[in-house]
Amino acid sequence: MTDHDDSRAKVTELVKDAKICMFTTMTADGRHVSRPMGLQEVEFDGDLWFFAFEDSPKVAEIRQHPQVNVSFQAGNKAWVSVSGTATTVHDRAKAEQLWTPLLKGWFPDGIDTPGLTLIKVNAESAEYWESAHGKVVTLIAYAKSALTKSPPDVGENREVDLT
């Protein structure tokens, strides 16, 4: 396995541990708003996927400001931040792959629920912190094309330039 595969496997493991994330978008009037959303159970390949309603505020928000943040806590001692670009996708095969019975609470008719859409977040950068000895330190920073292993830096996490 390459470092890049290791990094993807780590994000997959953290996503599976967390189950629920906070999904942050920008409103038309420039506020940052978050709401809890279920995290996918499939392997992370650089994209995160969510189910939503076409007419929901978050879908309107990502159409106006596609840049979003997905953050979550995995267990009591790990935090992940993913910055990326969100788009809506209509892909029945993908919806079938991602569907889990737990989603039935939100979408009673499954993937045939009227107004259902997928949101794809194409991750441009991801960072991962772990708490150790009472401090939170940056452990890895992931980019689609390269893995950056940051040394622990208690002051501020390192930004990864992906352009």
Add this chain to the structure above:
Amino acid sequence: MTDHDDSRAKVTELVKDAKICMFTTMTADGRHVSRPMGLQEVEFDGDLWFFAFEDSPKVAEIRQHPQVNVSFQAGNKAWVSVSGTATTVHDRAKAEQLWTPLLKGWFPDGIDTPGLTLIKVNAESAEYWESAHGKVVTLIAYAKSALTKSPPDVGENREVDLT
């Protein structure tokens, strides 16, 4: 106690449970980035307070885009999102009130650490969700001037207009 006091007390309780939040800012190139930060241990009065370094990326980011989001998970079944405006504040008495020994890992000289600043997030809206019966539902939405009790709505949390 009024509903408003109840709501503040609830946010104080959740902040104390969580200890660490994700603090989301916007970068100069328009990405949303989050990083874990320690939550205050004092009572919530409508503002959230953080310690930071004057020369850190997050301080540069809030000076350019003061709108931020603070989100956190309290225990395994509650999530909070606070939208607000961030400013830096230099106030020694406030720093003394907020200081906890845990912060020494980041700021070795305590509140006399060179370059230390406080970040104040003036909460414009806050929302709180709890997981029940396998679903995540909005329980309360808090606004500085009024409390809105939203009915559980599994589709999308309700936006609170505070203007």
